[in-house]
Amino acid sequence: MYKAQSADIEKTYEELEDDFSLFKKVPEGVYIRLRTKLAKERTEIHKTISEPGVESSNLKTYFRQGITLSTQLPTNWASRPMLAKEELQKLVFPEGVTYNREKELFLTSKVNTIFQPIPRLNCISESDKNKQGSISADLSNWVGTIGF
Incomplete structure (x- = not known):
């Protein structure tokens, strides 16, 4: 450009x-x-x-690495020692995590840019909720298959 x-x-x-x-x-x-x-x-x-910055040729590489990391977050969290969990937490939440004792909630002020779209991808849109009349139709694929 x-x-x-x-x-x-x-x-x-x-x-x-x-x-x-x-x-x-x-x-x-x-x-x-x-x-x-x-x-x-x-x-x-x-x-x-x-000016130095992220070049567009490297942008795809960074994006792929971010997606790979985000798909492995639960596994990495469960299998890592405490020090690695802290590093992973700092990567996802660069400004840290706080705890509200009254409401018993964890709060974050900022999420790393690469991870911001994930909650939107995991939610069900209003148009999807209304397609079959209820949310249960959309959630049916979350149930495992019937087996012996």
Whole structure:
């Protein structure tokens, strides 16, 4: 995205140079003002491009690792020692977990971004609840198969 913007600015800059120096279509005052504006935009885009961050090629890798980890959370929690559980808890809840003694509830102020969609994926939407008239129709697939 930024590379395309940078290319557009470079093209506009070259056209402005040509219009001023070759064709004399642009007055000098307008040329200076536009050249300054384009130079500023070019600098900002180059600065943005050079800033470190998550590259889109790595984004898929991070996303896959997050999904893999999230599908293994219950197993990892049950099979790990206390120190590993604390690290896992800090990963999922970066700002920690508090306990409300009056209501006997655990509270979290922030959930790691990769895990935020999980509760929405586990709930049943209103349209699904109304399809068969009751929630029990949708929950029937949660019951195990009948066996001997």
